[in-house]
Amino acid sequence: MRDQREAIVAVLRRGERVLVIKRGPQAARPGYWAPLSGKLEPGETQEEALVREVREEVGLDVSPLRKVWECPTDDGHFRLHWWTAESGTGEVVPDPGEVAEARWVTPGEFLAMEPVFDGDREFFERVLPEL
Template identity: 75%
Template sequence: MSRGEAIVAVLLRAGRVLAIRRGPAVARPGYWQPVSGRLEPGETQRDAVAREVREEVGLTVVPLAKVWESETDDGSFRLHWWTARAETGDVVPDPDEVAEARWVTPREFLSLTPVFEGDREFFERILPPLL
């Protein structure tokens, strides 16, 4: 079985990151994570970051850089982690995909529950030097 390709959008604003709680219409609802989603055929990672953020939380962002790559815990997706700047605008969550959204520090993210193990590793090890 081939793995899918997906992006994770690490939205930065004033030293914080946007965390969302997965909504009722997506797999594994209730988990906290950054905005994420699968790449569409022919779409660049950079374009996918902008599109997914717009669809899930209504923000217009500037993708900055790919900073990490990992796999989902079930091995079904390769995740391409991108930072993106979201300096202005209000978060308007898509209620099917996003149950809740909040701007958090890396330390605050690590206190949320439940979170995926790969996300925990990102917030512990990869993110702090980037902020």
């Protein structure tokens, strides 16, 4: 198996809700509901990648808080580093290529959405309630 690449997942919360997106036509695996995520660029820290990806995909300025989990993607190509971040009160402005739709959802609402990735389901079921 080739080396795993590194990617971040942004867990943006407002109250009990988390920002999730429906992946747009230019994203890998379009149509899946998932938290914001993206690859680390060479020389970039996880925190820098988190700030950049969120800004690019939904136009929000965020402050990374802490890494809360990590897991491989279901295809094994990436190691995902899950970070919570403070999102402030800005308006979500989706990048139409990357994001077909964005919603602030409760964990229960997310778990009822289809399709979602197994790792995301595990995070919402097992990790998020402990945060």
